[in-house]
Amino acid sequence: MAATATWEQALAEREAAHVEQLMAFLRIPSVSTDPARNAETARAAEFVAERLREAGVPTVEILPTGGHPVVYGDWRVGDDRPTFLVYGHYDVQPAEPLELWRTPPFEPNVRDGRIYARGASDMKGNLLSAIQGVEALARAGGAPPVNVRFIFEGEEEIGSPNLAPFVRAERERLACGAVLCADGGQFAADRPSLDVSTKGLAGCQIDLRTAAGDLHSGMYGAVVPNAVRAMARLLASFHDAEGRVAVEGFSDAVREPTAEERAEIAQVPFDEAEYRAQAGVEALRGEPGYGPLERAWLRPTLDLNGVWGGFQGEGSKTVTPCQAHAKVTCRLVPDQEPEAILDLIERHVAAHCPPGAEATVNRIPGSARPWAVDRSLPALAAAGEVLAELWGSEPVVIRSGGTIPVLDVFKQELGADSVIFAWSLPGSGAHAPNEWYRVEDFLRGRRAYAALLTALAEV
């Protein structure tokens, strides 16, 4: 590889080639959830491995898991240097419903400075930015200034079922001082941000039964329990009338927001009217005593995701239903433990299931513990400085109501904290039709990774 004076110059020279790489990557329909796409998903892993090799990474391997493989890379430059692990995923969400796409999801199309394609925002753009940043460092200096490892999985969009065991088994190869998570986003197009916490997740299905079969409401409606009525009572018992979770013990482990946390959140530019319009709701609702962002970022929730039971067709059917079902997930905050929360839900259901009904709580795999970065992590400050310089404004400290399960896995298995360093934007259709990513964010993301790794050599 020919040496270049600076990584900035290396990136400037390769702009067109890097965009072309992204287009090629986006043409691979690596839909991990679709077995018919397994060959394409494997091809995406090969593509990423090839980009790592091309960037100069000396050790590149495609490592098997129980499902789609992990692309692993290792560039060790010296035992005296700190080591950083770049995390990302090369799989994408399904593109359906296809008829809602203006241009085909796997034929990337640039309009108004945006690349439209499935996976553009989540997260093939960010993934390549990180590799290309390292490539530029190597072209300028022969090698990156710190040890860099890479772990790119192919199952993020199906809940990373094989990642935790993989990380546990590969602790040595993945050992690092901190993780740079290339999967994530920014607060707004004109405002960089640092995301300092994500929520945990615990889910279950509640199955309720009152009789052996559905019954004629005329013969039995007045006389036997009704499963839909019992389920409604049970679901209504999960919150009090004001919106607080009413499951005993649910919030016991939760710390009240500190004055500092509340002040930090108060600094986040938040336009409630615009937020309501985005959500398509007339008024915000939730646990009393907390502002909207405080609720979304610091308070745990118990969410009813779905319910069904009895007759759901046209007209009426005079049936006394014998069973009803509900889907429940909880978004958790420190220091709630998913399995302990599901224990409490189980106890609540046993205590509140109306007489005449029997309800079972069936846990759904995919639990995740909440994550919050250690705010004194040097890489976090370094990331903030890079964002401020490249985006021209001080990053706002945000939190996430969503869940990135792998962050806690890295903390538990590698003892490594993470910095989320990524530029997906709100409204960019991450799991929706017409997904897009700004070309400028893609190009600047490469610079951000190169600048951050350079800065990290000094901390």
Next chain:
Amino acid sequence: MAATATWEQALAEREAAHVEQLMAFLRIPSVSTDPARNAETARAAEFVAERLREAGVPTVEILPTGGHPVVYGDWRVGDDRPTFLVYGHYDVQPAEPLELWRTPPFEPNVRDGRIYARGASDMKGNLLSAIQGVEALARAGGAPPVNVRFIFEGEEEIGSPNLAPFVRAERERLACGAVLCADGGQFAADRPSLDVSTKGLAGCQIDLRTAAGDLHSGMYGAVVPNAVRAMARLLASFHDAEGRVAVEGFSDAVREPTAEERAEIAQVPFDEAEYRAQAGVEALRGEPGYGPLERAWLRPTLDLNGVWGGFQGEGSKTVTPCQAHAKVTCRLVPDQEPEAILDLIERHVAAHCPPGAEATVNRIPGSARPWAVDRSLPALAAAGEVLAELWGSEPVVIRSGGTIPVLDVFKQELGADSVIFAWSLPGSGAHAPNEWYRVEDFLRGRRAYAALLTALAEV
């Protein structure tokens, strides 16, 4: 037609032919709800008209309605004689699920004294019994001893949408002193019964919305209203914790059961353990202060027939649902009016819909007013005597938790009360696979109709 000494003899002679008629009738798949069966349903109307003609009924017509036609018959024997209208229906429920039938639903099969076929119990057996009883009277006496009219509809199994307007338009042709309703059943195989009331019906669908679309529970679950949670609260508000309907004004028009009514119901042989086993429930539940049969027969109900909203698939989906739906029907007793009850539900929903949600109540056609026979009706006493004689035990007075809308229509439009005179048995699979009717009930039913019409000439 050759005259026979007595109607009893006429019926005895024709046993085999009458069973063969029933088999032929059952072979016609007159599934009124299935447009693909329209020709068959029309053929069933022709078959019934032909049986009336064969019985000697002088005026037989197939009268059009907005849907399947009505088969009408009129045998006027004298202006000095009372007139009775026999009601029934020639359509049947769909036979699905076909795989649960031991023998094909439209190939009647006799096993252990039962005829198995769709429509055997509901109600082709009863319908033919009535015609054949009249036929026997004619063979013995040249004509029945009273004026007899017949109205057999083809839309009972789809809620008789065209019957009320038909009856209103044809008041003159249908004029009668009382109706003999051949659609109904007996309390038990060894116990004849007289059914003296049926409940009314009012139904609606509740559609509830909280946002323009489903939202990501991580981003919005803590901040916006949840449609499933709102629906659960709303549905739970329809009853108090003990099971009383909590809709304001719902029971205002309802009379408390009298001591006589309670005593009459207490005489009905009721085995709670057997009832529980039949229903497949562990315990009976319902409005406190009333026994099971009192609740089923004298107390109105608000039944939740179904509910749905949000995610209902495998695993979990972290969605904050924006809409939820519920099906509600009420079984009504005198003097509740269906539309007034739906007004109250509408008011209740407006008052109890949680903040942040909008709910609409959409009325479902098919309302029916409750019906109760005037206990002094002479035809009722006559029917009781016939049952006692032919079944060998005093009929028990029962009520029905179900609905026969046409009974109130006859009362309103013709000023005529009804006697339910039919022998469908509990557990005979009226709307289920392997429907059956006892051959002995079919043969005895013919005698019952002949005996009743004979008795009615004297009252």
